[in-house]
Amino acid sequence: MNSKLKHIEHDLLLSRAERLAIPIEATDENLAVERVLVFFAMGEKFAIPLAQVEAVTRIIDIFPIPHTPAHIPGVIRRRGQTIALVNLRFFFYPGTEALIDEDYAVAVRVKKKLFSLQIEDVEGVVNLLKTNILPVPDSYDRAMSPYLSGITRDDMAILNLDEIVMTSNFGTTEIQG
Numbered sequence: 001m002n003s004k005l006k007h008i009e010h011d012l013l014l015s016r017a018e019r020l021a022i023p024i025e026a027t028d029e030n031l032a033v034e035r036v037l038v039f040f041a042m043g044e045k046f047a048i049p050l051a052q053v054e055a056v057t058r059i060i061d062i063f064p065i066p067h068t069p070a071h072i073p074g075v076i077r078r079r080g081q082t083i084a085l086v087n088l089r090f091f092f093y094p095g096t097e098a099l100i101d102e103d104y105a106v107a108v109r110v111k112k113k114l115f116s117l118q119i120e121d122v123e124g125v126v127n128l129l130k131t132n133i134l135p136v137p138d139s140y141d142r143a144m145s146p147y148l149s150g151i152t153r154d155d156m157a158i159l160n161l162d163e164i165v166m167t168s169n170f171g172t173t174e175i176q177g
Helices: 002-023 088-092 161-166
Strands: 031-041 043-047 055-056 076-077 081-087 104-110 114-118 121-129 147-150 157-159
Touching: 002 081, 031 114, 043 121, 055 076, 076 104, 081 088, 081 104, 088 114, 104 121, 104 161
Parallel strands: 043 157, 081 114
Antiparallel strands: 031 043, 031 121, 055 104, 076 081, 104 114, 147 157
């Protein structure tokens, strides 16, 4: 009887393997993938389209610029370029006062503007199925929700950098020199 159970188990596993080996039919819906950079800022997980990312770098020095909005702590230098640094914590929550442990910058180009997002850490590049991006729920943080294009089931926020740049108080311009 023991050999009969082994034979049945073998047949079941073989049948399951054959079923799983059949390719899934490709449809536009399950092929719609966006490559995104996943990172952490403000203790939360965010993603931005990889097409907008120019570089990820460790912040060595921040050079303060007088009379800039609070969310722009200054500029950084990267390969001879001077790039405005944007801190999302102060952009979303202007009255925030807290210690900031953000050692990385993600240089992005959006609507012909080059700037960097000050972030805590980088997770990496992933392929995100567009079907896994959900609309931002009404209960989501009101300070952030206008600047998100969606969230994932695991609560990763997809930043809409176009919306952030179009905000009247965003205030970055490309600096030459």
